[in-house]
Amino acid sequence: QERAISGTVVDENGDTLPGVAVLVKGTTKGGTTDFDGKFKVTLADGEDVLVVSYIGYKSQEIVVGTSTNIDVAMEVDAEQLEEVVVIGYGSVKKEDATGSVQAITASDFNQGAITSPQDLLNGKVAGVQMTSSGGAPGAGSTIRIRGGSSLSASNDPLIVIDGVPIDNEGVSGMQNPLNTVNPNDIETFTVLKDASATAIYGSRASNGVILITTKKGSSGKLKIDYAGNVSVATVPKTVDVLNTNQFKDMVNKRYPGQTNVTDLIGTNDTDWQNEVLGSAVSTDHNVSVSGSVKDVLPFRASVGYTYNDGILNTSHLDRTTASLGLTPKLLDDHLSINVNAKFMNVKNQFADNGAIGSALGYDPTQQPKDPADVYKRFDGYHTWIDQGTNNPITIASANPVALLEQKDNSATVNRFIGNAQFDYKFHFLPELKANLNLGYDYSNSDGRTLVPPTAAFAFATQGDYSPYKQTKKNELLDFTLQYTKDLTSIDSRIDIMGGYSWQHFWREEYSYSNNFANDQDPPRQPERTFRTESYIVSFFGRLNYTFKDRYLFTATVRNDGTSRFSPDTRWGLFPALAFAWNMKKEGFLANSDVVSGLKLRLGYGITGQQNINNGDYPYLPTYTSSQNTADYEFYLPDGTPYYSTTLRPSGYDANIKWEETTTYNIGVDYGFLNDKITGTVDFYQRYTKDLLNVIPVPAGSNLTNQLLTNVGDLENKGVEFSINYKAISTSDLHWDLGFNVTYNENKITKLTQVNDPGYKGVFTGGIAGGTGNTIQIHSEGYPASSFFVYEQVYDANGNPLEGVYVDQNQDGLINDDDKVRKEDPAPNVYMGITSKMTYKNWDFSFAGRWNFGNYVYNNVASNNGYLNGIYTSTGGGYLSNRHADILTTGFNDAQYFSDYYVQNASFFRLDNIMLGYNFTNLKNGALNLRVYGTVNNVFVVTPYKGLDPEISGGIDNDVYPRPRTFLVGVNVGF
Amino acid sequence: GDLDTTPIDPNTISGANVFDDPSNYTKALAKLYGGYVVTGQQGPAGQGDIGGIDEGASQYIRRYWELQQLPTDETINGWADGNLPKLSYMTWGSNNEFISALYSRIFYQISICNEFIRNTNGVDITVDGISTQEMNREARFLRAYSYWHALDLFGNGIPFTTEADGVGKFLPQPAGTLGGSELFNYISSELRAIEGDLVAPAPGQESGRANKAAAWMLLSRLYLNAEAYGLSAKYDSALIYTNKVLNEGGYSLVTDNQGSQYTAYQTLFLADNHTSGSEIIWSHNENGLRSKSFGGCTYLTHAAIGGSMNASEFGVNGGWGGNRSMKTLTGTLQFKSADDRNLVYTDGQQEEINDPTQFTEGYAIAKFRNMTRAGVAGSDPTGDVVDIDFIVFRLAEAYLNYAELAARQVPGASVSQSRIYMDALYDRANVPDADKLSPTELNSVESLIKYERSRELYWEGVRRTDLIRLGQFTGGQYVWQFKGGDKDGVSTPSTYNVCPIPSSDLGANPNLKQNPGY
Amino acid sequence: EDPKEPKLGDSSSNVSGEILLPENGSTVQLDTANGGADSVATTFTWSESNYNGISLARNYTVVISDTETFENVQALGDTPSGELPVNTKALNNALVALGLSVDTEHTVYSKVITIVNANVDTLSSGEHTFKVTPYLSVINYPKVFLPGDFSGWNNNDEMYTIASVNFDNNYEGYMPLKTKSDGTAASGQFKFVTIGGDWGSQYGLPNGTGVPATSPASIISKSGNGGNDPDNCEVPTDAGDAPQYRIQATFGADDGSYTITPTVWRIVGDATPNGWPGDAPNDKNDTDMTYDPATNVWMVTVDLTAGELKFRANYDWGLNFGQGDNGSNSLSLGAGNIQVAEAGNYTVKLDLSEAPNWRYELIKN
Numbered sequence A: 001q002e003r004a005i006s007g008t009v010v011d012e013n014g015d016t017l018p019g020v021a022v023l024v025k026g027t028t029k030g031g032t033t034d035f036d037g038k039f040k041v042t043l044a045d046g047e048d049v050l051v052v053s054y055i056g057y058k059s060q061e062i063v064v065g066t067s068t069n070i071d072v073a074m075e076v077d078a079e080q081l082e083e084v085v086v087i088g089y090g091s092v093k094k095e096d097a098t099g100s101v102q103a104i105t106a107s108d109f110n111q112g113a114i115t116s117p118q119d120l121l122n123g124k125v126a127g128v129q130m131t132s133s134g135g136a137p138g139a140g141s142t143i144r145i146r147g148g149s150s151l152s153a154s155n156d157p158l159i160v161i162d163g164v165p166i167d168n169e170g171v172s173g174m175q176n177p178l179n180t181v182n183p184n185d186i187e188t189f190t191v192l193k194d195a196s197a198t199a200i201y202g203s204r205a206s207n208g209v210i211l212i213t214t215k216k217g218s219s220g221k222l223k224i225d226y227a228g229n230v231s232v233a234t235v236p237k238t239v240d241v242l243n244t245n246q247f248k249d250m251v252n253k254r255y256p257g258q259t260n261v262t263d264l265i266g267t268n269d270t271d272w273q274n275e276v277l278g279s280a281v282s283t284d285h286n287v288s289v290s291g292s293v294k295d296v297l298p299f300r301a302s303v304g305y306t307y308n309d310g311i312l313n314t315s316h317l318d319r320t321t322a323s324l325g326l327t328p329k330l331l332d333d334h335l336s337i338n339v340n341a342k343f344m345n346v347k348n349q350f351a352d353n354g355a356i357g358s359a360l361g362y363d364p365t366q367q368p369k370d371p372a373d374v375y376k377r378f379d380g381y382h383t384w385i386d387q388g389t390n391n392p393i394t395i396a397s398a399n400p401v402a403l404l405e406q407k408d409n410s411a412t413v414n415r416f417i418g419n420a421q422f423d424y425k426f427h428f429l430p431e432l433k434a435n436l437n438l439g440y441d442y443s444n445s446d447g448r449t450l451v452p453p454t455a456a457f458a459f460a461t462q463g464d465y466s467p468y469k470q471t472k473k474n475e476l477l478d479f480t481l482q483y484t485k486d487l488t489s490i491d492s493r494i495d496i497m498g499g500y501s502w503q504h505f506w507r508e509e510y511s512y513s514n515n516f517a518n519d520q521d522p523p524r525q526p527e528r529t530f531r532t533e534s535y536i537v538s539f540f541g542r543l544n545y546t547f548k549d550r551y552l553f554t555a556t557v558r559n560d561g562t563s564r565f566s567p568d569t570r571w572g573l574f575p576a577l578a579f580a581w582n583m584k585k586e587g588f589l590a591n592s593d594v595v596s597g598l599k600l601r602l603g604y605g606i607t608g609q610q611n612i613n614n615g616d617y618p619y620l621p622t623y624t625s626s627q628n629t630a631d632y633e634f635y636l637p638d639g640t641p642y643y644s645t646t647l648r649p650s651g652y653d654a655n656i657k658w659e660e661t662t663t664y665n666i667g668v669d670y671g672f673l674n675d676k677i678t679g680t681v682d683f684y685q686r687y688t689k690d691l692l693n694v695i696p697v698p699a700g701s702n703l704t705n706q707l708l709t710n711v712g713d714l715e716n717k718g719v720e721f722s723i724n725y726k727a728i729s730t731s732d733l734h735w736d737l738g739f740n741v742t743y744n745e746n747k748i749t750k751l752t753q754v755n756d757p758g759y760k761g762v763f764t765g766g767i768a769g770g771t772g773n774t775i776q777i778h779s780e781g782y783p784a785s786s787f788f789v790y791e792q793v794y795d796a797n798g799n800p801l802e803g804v805y806v807d808q809n810q811d812g813l814i815n816d817d818d819k820v821r822k823e824d825p826a827p828n829v830y831m832g833i834t835s836k837m838t839y840k841n842w843d844f845s846f847a848g849r850w851n852f853g854n855y856v857y858n859n860v861a862s863n864n865g866y867l868n869g870i871y872t873s874t875g876g877g878y879l880s881n882r883h884a885d886i887l888t889t890g891f892n893d894a895q896y897f898s899d900y901y902v903q904n905a906s907f908f909r910l911d912n913i914m915l916g917y918n919f920t921n922l923k924n925g926a927l928n929l930r931v932y933g934t935v936n937n938v939f940v941v942t943p944y945k946g947l948d949p950e951i952s953g954g955i956d957n958d959v960y961p962r963p964r965t966f967l968v969g970v971n972v973g974f
Numbered sequence B: 001g002d003l004d005t006t007p008i009d010p011n012t013i014s015g016a017n018v019f020d021d022p023s024n025y026t027k028a029l030a031k032l033y034g035g036y037v038v039t040g041q042q043g044p045a046g047q048g049d050i051g052g053i054d055e056g057a058s059q060y061i062r063r064y065w066e067l068q069q070l071p072t073d074e075t076i077n078g079w080a081d082g083n084l085p086k087l088s089y090m091t092w093g094s095n096n097e098f099i100s101a102l103y104s105r106i107f108y109q110i111s112i113c114n115e116f117i118r119n120t121n122g123v124d125i126t127v128d129g130i131s132t133q134e135m136n137r138e139a140r141f142l143r144a145y146s147y148w149h150a151l152d153l154f155g156n157g158i159p160f161t162t163e164a165d166g167v168g169k170f171l172p173q174p175a176g177t178l179g180g181s182e183l184f185n186y187i188s189s190e191l192r193a194i195e196g197d198l199v200a201p202a203p204g205q206e207s208g209r210a211n212k213a214a215a216w217m218l219l220s221r222l223y224l225n226a227e228a229y230g231l232s233a234k235y236d237s238a239l240i241y242t243n244k245v246l247n248e249g250g251y252s253l254v255t256d257n258q259g260s261q262y263t264a265y266q267t268l269f270l271a272d273n274h275t276s277g278s279e280i281i282w283s284h285n286e287n288g289l290r291s292k293s294f295g296g297c298t299y300l301t302h303a304a305i306g307g308s309m310n311a312s313e314f315g316v317n318g319g320w321g322g323n324r325s326m327k328t329l330t331g332t333l334q335f336k337s338a339d340d341r342n343l344v345y346t347d348g349q350q351e352e353i354n355d356p357t358q359f360t361e362g363y364a365i366a367k368f369r370n371m372t373r374a375g376v377a378g379s380d381p382t383g384d385v386v387d388i389d390f391i392v393f394r395l396a397e398a399y400l401n402y403a404e405l406a407a408r409q410v411p412g413a414s415v416s417q418s419r420i421y422m423d424a425l426y427d428r429a430n431v432p433d434a435d436k437l438s439p440t441e442l443n444s445v446e447s448l449i450k451y452e453r454s455r456e457l458y459w460e461g462v463r464r465t466d467l468i469r470l471g472q473f474t475g476g477q478y479v480w481q482f483k484g485g486d487k488d489g490v491s492t493p494s495t496y497n498v499c500p501i502p503s504s505d506l507g508a509n510p511n512l513k514q515n516p517g518y
Numbered sequence C: 001e002d003p004k005e006p007k008l009g010d011s012s013s014n015v016s017g018e019i020l021l022p023e024n025g026s027t028v029q030l031d032t033a034n035g036g037a038d039s040v041a042t043t044f045t046w047s048e049s050n051y052n053g054i055s056l057a058r059n060y061t062v063v064i065s066d067t068e069t070f071e072n073v074q075a076l077g078d079t080p081s082g083e084l085p086v087n088t089k090a091l092n093n094a095l096v097a098l099g100l101s102v103d104t105e106h107t108v109y110s111k112v113i114t115i116v117n118a119n120v121d122t123l124s125s126g127e128h129t130f131k132v133t134p135y136l137s138v139i140n141y142p143k144v145f146l147p148g149d150f151s152g153w154n155n156n157d158e159m160y161t162i163a164s165v166n167f168d169n170n171y172e173g174y175m176p177l178k179t180k181s182d183g184t185a186a187s188g189q190f191k192f193v194t195i196g197g198d199w200g201s202q203y204g205l206p207n208g209t210g211v212p213a214t215s216p217a218s219i220i221s222k223s224g225n226g227g228n229d230p231d232n233c234e235v236p237t238d239a240g241d242a243p244q245y246r247i248q249a250t251f252g253a254d255d256g257s258y259t260i261t262p263t264v265w266r267i268v269g270d271a272t273p274n275g276w277p278g279d280a281p282n283d284k285n286d287t288d289m290t291y292d293p294a295t296n297v298w299m300v301t302v303d304l305t306a307g308e309l310k311f312r313a314n315y316d317w318g319l320n321f322g323q324g325d326n327g328s329n330s331l332s333l334g335a336g337n338i339q340v341a342e343a344g345n346y347t348v349k350l351d352l353s354e355a356p357n358w359r360y361e362l363i364k365n
Ligand SMILES: [Ca+2]
Pocket: A807, A808, A809, A810, A811, A812, A813, A814, A815, A817, A818
């Protein structure tokens, strides 16, 4: 007698688990769970046991007994979890990985509230530091893996999406290269940190590699998912400036009886920051469909739409994404094809960030729109008027509201990334596999700035019409052959891979500027089309050798050729070696109940850098012709001018070559108590030599004063530690905690070709205030971009004394010789914590980060915090508000170089908290519903006195404030 | 293969075949002239020529003018830009970014001249009616001109390269040691070698191109200042070349304002000064639409406007409120009574300077105006960039050089001739007879340099050189407000007669030696 | 770490540097010989001021006073370093400016003041005394330049100036108006220039005056003359030819006058070979001197006895010089007799080159 048994399979969190194999023991009868984790099997007489198995989970045998409905809770199998990690040009069983590799899978992501992919990674991986460039919609992030290994050249990691290394130089009109991928489509992030792991990417791997794989379709029933949310972004904090009364008092006190000054005071009470910043509502919707066409063509397609208003008024982003993944297997499963297509359309409305700065300084006694007649010609916006010319005072700051409302800067970006991967297992030799990957990355940006001639801030230029365009085409061809063989006779396994890669980067940019009417001839900036390209050609290979299942050797070599260097220097050979010892498999640990995993890893490798941020032809002599606004004026004998185009020879270094970074890494992966506790410790040292660096070239020796060349050495040393703790694991309650900490030390060990003790270093870090002022320095023996400042002296009450600095060399004078290198913007220690708790249908999670020892130069305070700036006489005079810091300092003049403004910006930020609820068995199991609420950027604890301590580069000026966002979302599955 | 790329940018030409197109010789030469005017290939900013400094502030003449004027008795600037105040105070050090920007500009200019000379040596074709050999001579002139800047400002210890050196990152040797004669001899021999092959003077015509008279003027300046470079006096040579300008140049003073509201003297500093007459021997030509920068006369015009000055009367859109004069210029030195050259602006200004950062302290100077003689603003409708050509050499300077040589009793220079020249300057400026030079003044080198040159040439970028020649730039014999950083002025060490070699170049090139005192 | 570092203590915790040298109570000698005034009289040194141990850019100023209470102070100079050399002349000027009488020993109070800037307390050391005897020093009298044919029309040479000894706009000086330095004849024409080197400040005869017959002659300034150069001044006819002339002049805003008196100087007195002249007019037993127009010095070598002497011009007591009060070699018009302590053969010099610091010398051969 047959009986039908049905049931639901859930994972350790209680979520339904699709695709789980449910078989009748001893037969091939059965199937897999559907999208909702449901299964139905029919048992014949005498059949009473089901085998339920799923990768990553322990197989279970269930005795059916008399039940007709059985719910199965799967238990994670620690030995199988994350069994496979993606590495460059392949994947490896995690237990066989020899390099420092860390993967984050979709299940580790905090669902919801994520609008950009990098947020998925933020704070979760030791050694990876993310700093978003601000709170603007679609803002990008600076990603640093184990500190920067370069000075002038790129410090960004290589990002590889579905096997296509993308050009992360950025797409204009789109601030974030990662935004190409809808976060909802991401399956895994894998971070390759040490050279033994990254060396397979050779010349582009010095700053680590991030591999992203997107979700794929699977065979089985059609599955539809919807995820949507609505959020409100709020302004967490504004800069403390003088309020209207304080401002009036200050002007009256400083200019008593000077009516030419005090008459400038208006009668209003305007909080300008309030006028430019405000809460913003956004929403995000994603639909994905996955399944299989006729069981031969698994697919996944998704569409996403984001509507994102920024908290700086008028800033806005509209994003539409679409992706399609096809994963058919042909030829008796010998040929696997993996086709991915991602498309994105972004419409950005950029607000002028300058409005943030001018909101601080604009006179609070004025109003945004002033009905007085004089302002009519400026559309009513208040502006400071030159009493001589009756035109706006050019050096006074612009009305921030006008800056937002009268400037229209919008851009549309279309980007397509597609690749097709063919993986063929040879029929006659199944150990041999060939893989061909063809990729294409195309983007097109089209933007323009439009300002009417009535805008006072663009009065001089009669408004602005500035279109800009960019097109990028990057092409990729990779071909690899892989041979894998178990040599059981000698208890060994070999895995040999060899490959060839060809990549072409092509870019065209267009720019133009004219007045609003577009009728000025020649235009302010004539049409200019810029075009460039580069190629990288590579040969690479990897040998994995496993002995006795526990001694693992990896040898990698890559030979890269770049078109950026001359034929003599363009080829670079980047080898790496790694050894791992899986100690758990040794006899002395095999039976340990305490130690559930222990692996020692040793790695060494050399990686390179050719991403020079300085053009594609640094070794070639080139001549650049002038725009017709930079010509030279000659005269005909009758005095008529004629204009000659000029041709400029550019500086070059015929011998420029690879920057090389040598990395040593020692790591231990551990697991205790049946993997209740797992984690990793890594020690690393990275030495970069022949730094690609822009340095002052000996005068007279080249056609420039600053040349990109190979000079100087840099080192990074550090320790990373991560731990994951399954604090509670019962059928109803689960609590997982993750914590990671990184210590990194960066030091420039050599900077110049010659040793000159009087040479202080390369000044860097331009600040607002004056022209050409810099606050940082690259110096030998110090971290890159150390602050270079005077040591402020304080009075007995701890208030800074204006103009009183420590005379370091005790010569009685204060000059550059008394500046000291003090602190740097990089944190010495950074940590991340994640927590995820589920109770029945509820889940609660949060993630936060600490940074320690990162310092910020508070340029907002230094440039607005001095009293003399309250009134400027030019053009008959105008007033400017001041930073409330003057109430403490009383500075009369700007003290730009005081270390008072170099402030400790260590912080703890609670990045997000989330509470969710899963409705199960809705509509008879056909509907899956999850509802959740999230707060992003919950709070920040910091001694830093500015708005936000997290400042990429360490100079705080006009940063778009990061909003605090409250969000509710829903995920629905059919 | 694929890796052998060459530029695909429509505005970029590979150096290997740039001169396959002969018209590129003309364009490359134009860059050498443009190097004194624009700061990059985009105008007014963008694709800058040199790095490490705000592009607009890297302009050659702006930086040169500042170093020639701000440390002197004629000019003060109040901007809090980095170490800029130290130029006004004569307290700069070897890390001064403004000095190093000028140094970079000078050697950038020399390098691109070397490149052009290298590419035209042995090439003899005619392009657009000009032979490449003629172009080659002009490039050698420009190189000598910039080397003279280097000598005058930084001394004989500067790195020395010619077209024989390549392009790379080698370490150039210094021309010699400070006070040596190597660079001086090089400049004078170059100028004498090419002088004959340059085009003839073209009074009232092309002032933007170097001709014979430009070379003579530079030789005149060079020899006149020989003692300041630690060499023996060469006044007799100075007279030879001054006389060539005076007698063979065909130039004449601008004495006709052509019906303009401005005086004849003022028309030299207007937007259409290239048609003011036949006084200009050589100028760096600027144009508000086609040759744009934030330096040169654009800077000189904007930066001099502030306080109650009406920018529209200067043909620009606003003042930058930076440069003013001092009482040493407006009081002690200058204008006895009526004098067309007196372009001091006093309305709302006080002559005494207590706080250099306040534009209203110190009288303003209304010398450069982006207005045509007809009273119309220059060509840039936005009022940003001016049309005024920056005059390097004009006949008046030759007159003053002659008068000084006569006062120095150089054989062949007569005081009676000098009287004629000086009276011409006075007559042009409508100075009453009573205020003209007395016979004694005509005989006094000090009175000529300290007073007369200032009255005629103030704010034209020659003051520092003049004061050094007089021996009163440093030291305590002559002080002015904020000399040495003191309100009333104090003695300064003779160290400041030459500028420091920037520490960045010392760091890059161990063959160089810092000038003493830095 | 505490970001509020380095921190100054409250005012009371700052410690002023204290003067170490010259030693308290010691005597500072003012050595007027050997180049005198430009020699270093004493070098003040002091301990460093301490601002809570923080090295600050600061300036030390040394001040002196005649009283312990420092009501009346003079600054001797300032320096960022720890010592200040003070030269004799500067110290003496400061002492005189304090109103201290010359040639008398005084106790002077000194202290060192430390200034950082307006935002940091100025520190003052304890008082420190020394003893010193000021001397009489040269005073900067108002002067008018007198360029002329005789001097090659040099309008900026201290040697050709007349001075107002009483600061009363009455100027006086002695010049060889009709003799050039090489002894050849000069025209006698000259001008007055009130600002050295500046012909704009000249005074001369109104245009067309010609040679005046007698003194005083009226003069006019360049600006008073409509900006035109006035004519050269002339020696009035009645002054005749002489090796040297006394020039007296007064100057108004745009006009003035001058008087020319020819002068021939001689020595008289009981120390001289011919003794004092009798009271009768034109009793001419004066001893002749010879004149050097290049140096403007009169000189004679003569045997003197112990006694007294004076210089007089033109055998007339109307114009005579006696012992001045500005140093032992100074001369004043009509003053007391000059002492000759010891008999012997002397070279006697009368130096009228630097008005009004007229000097004599008695050099024993
Ligand atoms: Ca110092």
